[in-house]
Every structure is written in structure tokens, then in C-alpha cells.
Amino acid sequence: MVQSWTSPALPTLPGRGHALRLHDTATDRAFDPAADGAGRLYVCGITPYDSTHLGHAFTYVAFDTLLRVWRDAGVDTSYVQNITDVDDPLLERADATGVDWRDLAADQVALFASDMTALRVIPPNHYIGVVEAVDLVAAAVERLVAAGAAYRVDQDVYADLGADPRFGSVSHLDETTMTELFGERGGDPDRPGKRHPLDPLLWRGERPGEPHWDGHSLGQGRPGWHIECGAIASEYLGLPISVQGGGEDLIFPHHDMGTSHLRYLGDGRIEDGPADEPVRSFVHTGLVAYQGHKMSKSRGNLVFVSRLIADGVDPRAIRLALLSRHYRASWEFSHEHLDEGTARLRRWRDAVGDGSATPQQHATDHLDQVRAALADDLDTPTALRAMDAWVDQLSGAAAQDRALFADAADALFGVDLRG
Structure with missing residues (x-):
């Protein structure tokens, strides 16, 4: 099991903090998602193939502040974060550098934990790697198949987004923009055999030379990206989630698609109406640029937390x-x-x-x-x-x-x- 880092001690302040009103991306309004006294927070974690840069740190420090404000206000908090410790970018980096993908992931997870410790970020109550949650994800995909919300394309399984009339309720983007972003952000809109170009991969069937696990009725393979957060969040937080958070580049496709999956992992009903919504509020951080462009691994304009600390900051x-x-x-x-x-x-x-x-x-x-x-x-x-x-x-x-x-x-x- 992946180990999180040690929690910093928090002083107790006199009195009590104010109720926290947060801007919800989906509705474009502010409200208190923990008005019932319980704050269930899910923040999408790293894909561990490069160390923590300031864009990562900006996001995790922001949600750490959210937790601190909730606790100061007397909210009962529960925090879950995933680690995408098997995915195409990780496997590609491991292959390019000649490092075993498991070793690369472990090294980068350890570095991330060291950076979070240095920044005094409160660790999640449950810090879950996808590798340790494969059975959980496979069971979630099987539920979508049983509900008629997923289908097979050869050895792979895809979500049928056409079964969810509220798909797109987070980003509110038009289909043309969705398709463009989906292709840019790891999707496969041109895959033959799909019912719709936007349908996302839930389970990738076994490929030669790739890691794979027993998916039970799904066959040998490994999880797709968006389903992992839904499976982990519903298991370790329960629904509804008070806040689902991440950088604004996760609004689409990740949070739109993950929310659609979550609707089936709750009670399975997707009729119109707020009662079935699995997430109360979506909170997204801005992006950090450097040298005129958003920090990105592909551009190479990253400022690493560990490097700054090593340089004496x-x-x-x-x-x-x-x-x-x-x-x-x-x-x-x-x-x-x-x-x-x-x-x-x-x-x-x-x-x-x-x-x-x-x-x-x-x-x-x-x-x-x-x-x-x-x-x-x-x-x-x-x-x-x-x-x-x-x-x-x-x-x-x-x-x-x-x-x-x-x-x-x-x-x-x-x-x-x-x-």
C-alpha cells in the first residue's frame, strides 16, 4: 500500500472559523458544500513520472488551505487522493529512460511526499494508488456494463456517454470543443468501433509488453483514467462528495467524464434533478505559467519544488x-x-x-x-x-x-x- 506523509500538527485557535463558501465550477456560483458539517474532499493526484513542480504545488497548497479552513470552522473532514501509478505517460517515460515503470512511480511518489512534507501539506486520510485499486476499478466497470452504460470494442471497454443525459454538466462545453480537448488530453476520438467519439476508455485489454491484471469478467488488462477516481472516491468517501478538486485543466474531460461514471456508481439513476448528483461542488485551481507558457513536461519549463529547496529557498x-x-x-x-x-x-x-x-x-x-x-x-x-x-x-x-x-x-x- 502507498504510504502518505506525516501530518503537521495544527494549533487550535480560539473561537471558531466562518463557514466556507466556495465557487462551484459547474454552477458558477458560491455556496457552502459542507453545510451539513461534513467535508468530504477528493483531489485528483499525480501521475508519478516527474517530480512536483509549482503548478502541482499551487493546487495541493490550495486544497490544503481548504482543509485548514474547514477544520478551523469545526467541519468533520475526510480527504482522499489517488495516484495514477499506471498509465500511458508513465509507461512511455519509463520506456524512454530505461527504468522499470514501478521503480519510476515509487521514486516520484516518494519525492512528491517529501515535497508535501516540506510545504506542510496535510496528507489525505486515504492515499490510494491505482495499482492497489485495480479490483475496485474492475468492479466499477462491471457495474457500468451491467447498467448498460458501457460496451466492448474488441478487448477494451468504453463508457457509453449517450446513456447519461447530463453528461457535460461540469464544463458546459459544446461538442466540437469537447472533441478537440479530448484528443489533446489523452482521449481517442478517432478509435474505430466506438459509439461516439467522446466515449472514454474504462478498461484497456491486455497488450503485449504492458502491465495487466485480472479484470474478472472484463478479462486481463488495466484501468482507464477517468474511472479510477470515481471508483476510489465512491469507495473511500461515499457519495455525495462535498468537493471534487484539481487544476482547471481537469474540468474536461476528466471531471465531466468521471462525474458521469459516478452517477452509476451511486444509485444508478440519472434522471434530471439534483438529488442524484454525486458531487456537490467542483473546485478548480488556476494554471501556473513560466517563461510565457503554462508549466508542462512537454515544454520543459518546469520549476521544481525540490530544486528550489535544494537551492536554499x-x-x-x-x-x-x-x-x-x-x-x-x-x-x-x-x-x-x-x-x-x-x-x-x-x-x-x-x-x-x-x-x-x-x-x-x-x-x-x-x-x-x-x-x-x-x-x-x-x-x-x-x-x-x-x-x-x-x-x-x-x-x-x-x-x-x-x-x-x-x-x-x-x-x-x-x-x-x-x-
């Missing part, structure tokens, strides 16, 4: 640099952002000192301003400015006030000023 400064951008914004990284994060970290640490006393009630007005900003769709830039304004009041302040500031920085922003 404090991971707390990296985290502050990422939090200075709103999670829904796409932006271009420059090293000036790290300089700003470093300067902010130094200023905060200087203001806190040892911060060892117990905070008192009279210092919580500043905390409430920070909480209010975070509860407004995780507005971390405004929350950081509120923290900066609080720092201005700490010169000569009582030790209790400085301690509360340090606790807030740690609990809400993941920045340990005492370390």
Missing part, C-alpha cells in the same frame, strides 16, 4: 508565494514571487519572536478578519494582507498577541513561525 517562503495568488487565478511565476514570500516570512518571524505565551481574547479581532477573508472563497491574498496589517500592530505587543499571530499563521496558512 525556505519552503515556507514558497508556500507564502503560492498563497499570494487566489487559487482560481492563472498566473505567471517569477523569482520575484519567492523574494516577496521570503520578505513576508522574515517580517512575520521578526514580529513574533518566541511567541510562547497563551493568546488572550482581546487579540482575536485581527484573527476574525483573517478568517472572514478565507471563508470568502479562500481569498488568501486578502487574508495575507490582513495578516500583514496585524503584524503592524505587534510592535511592542504582549506576548499573548504574538503567540496568537503565530498560531494563526500555522493553523490557517501552514507557516510555522516558531521553527
Whole structure:
């Protein structure tokens, strides 16, 4: 079983945080998906064939902040993340580099965990690799076949998206755009024998030289991409999921298709109406660019977290640099952002000192301003400015006030000023 990383300790703050309202991609409105007091979060994980770059870190720090705000508000949280540890890009990279695909995956998963530890990201309650979930995925595909929502093309199994009248409810894209993006993002719209070009692969039958497993009635093979998240999420979180998250490039096809699969993995009904929807809210982070283009492995313009740390950048400064951008914004990284994060970290640490006393009630007005900003769709830039304004009041302040500031920085922003 894949091991996650050690969770950082979170200080308990006085009082309670505000209810978090999040922007839902599917409805383009903000609401509280954890209004019932339970926050079930699923975030799509990495395909482990390259180490963590700042685009990855931006996403995982954003959802880590979501968890911290939920916990501060008293929400009962459960967090699940997958690892796509067998897939075409991983196999292609392993073949190109002459490394066994299992070794490549294990090395990159370990590096990712090291980066998340350095950034003080709370680990998922369940961190599930596809390889360990093959039986689960195969059973999910069998359910879709039994429901008439999947069919065979030779030795492969495809989802019949035509069986789901609400397919496309996340992205709301037109079919032409969907088809174009599907081809660009790992799909096979031109595969002969499919009922519709957009139908996604659920189970890839055995091919010579490729890893494969017993799919029971499906035959030997391995999982397709989109079904893995649905199978893992429904098993380890239950439905409905409060928030399904990832980068905005996952809106289509991954989340549109995965949600369609989830409708059959719940109660199997897909009539119109919100009662059957398996996901309450879709939350997506913006993309991070560098040197004029989105960070991508194919372009080679990646800025790696591990490399920055090796070069002496404090991971707390990296985290502050990422939090200075709103999670829904796409932006271009420059090293000036790290300089700003470093300067902010130094200023905060200087203001806190040892911060060892117990905070008192009279210092919580500043905390409430920070909480209010975070509860407004995780507005971390405004929350950081509120923290900066609080720092201005700490010169000569009582030790209790400085301690509360340090606790807030740690609990809400993941920045340990005492370390």
C-alpha cells in the first residue's frame, strides 16, 4: 500500500472559523458544500513520472488551505487522493529512460511526499494508488456494463456517454470543443468501433509488453483514467462528495467524464434533478505559467519544488508565494514571487519572536478578519494582507498577541513561525 506523509500538527485557535463558501465550477456560483458539517474532499493526484513542480504545488497548497479552513470552522473532514501509478505517460517515460515503470512511480511518489512534507501539506486520510485499486476499478466497470452504460470494442471497454443525459454538466462545453480537448488530453476520438467519439476508455485489454491484471469478467488488462477516481472516491468517501478538486485543466474531460461514471456508481439513476448528483461542488485551481507558457513536461519549463529547496529557498517562503495568488487565478511565476514570500516570512518571524505565551481574547479581532477573508472563497491574498496589517500592530505587543499571530499563521496558512 502507498504510504502518505506525516501530518503537521495544527494549533487550535480560539473561537471558531466562518463557514466556507466556495465557487462551484459547474454552477458558477458560491455556496457552502459542507453545510451539513461534513467535508468530504477528493483531489485528483499525480501521475508519478516527474517530480512536483509549482503548478502541482499551487493546487495541493490550495486544497490544503481548504482543509485548514474547514477544520478551523469545526467541519468533520475526510480527504482522499489517488495516484495514477499506471498509465500511458508513465509507461512511455519509463520506456524512454530505461527504468522499470514501478521503480519510476515509487521514486516520484516518494519525492512528491517529501515535497508535501516540506510545504506542510496535510496528507489525505486515504492515499490510494491505482495499482492497489485495480479490483475496485474492475468492479466499477462491471457495474457500468451491467447498467448498460458501457460496451466492448474488441478487448477494451468504453463508457457509453449517450446513456447519461447530463453528461457535460461540469464544463458546459459544446461538442466540437469537447472533441478537440479530448484528443489533446489523452482521449481517442478517432478509435474505430466506438459509439461516439467522446466515449472514454474504462478498461484497456491486455497488450503485449504492458502491465495487466485480472479484470474478472472484463478479462486481463488495466484501468482507464477517468474511472479510477470515481471508483476510489465512491469507495473511500461515499457519495455525495462535498468537493471534487484539481487544476482547471481537469474540468474536461476528466471531471465531466468521471462525474458521469459516478452517477452509476451511486444509485444508478440519472434522471434530471439534483438529488442524484454525486458531487456537490467542483473546485478548480488556476494554471501556473513560466517563461510565457503554462508549466508542462512537454515544454520543459518546469520549476521544481525540490530544486528550489535544494537551492536554499525556505519552503515556507514558497508556500507564502503560492498563497499570494487566489487559487482560481492563472498566473505567471517569477523569482520575484519567492523574494516577496521570503520578505513576508522574515517580517512575520521578526514580529513574533518566541511567541510562547497563551493568546488572550482581546487579540482575536485581527484573527476574525483573517478568517472572514478565507471563508470568502479562500481569498488568501486578502487574508495575507490582513495578516500583514496585524503584524503592524505587534510592535511592542504582549506576548499573548504574538503567540496568537503565530498560531494563526500555522493553523490557517501552514507557516510555522516558531521553527
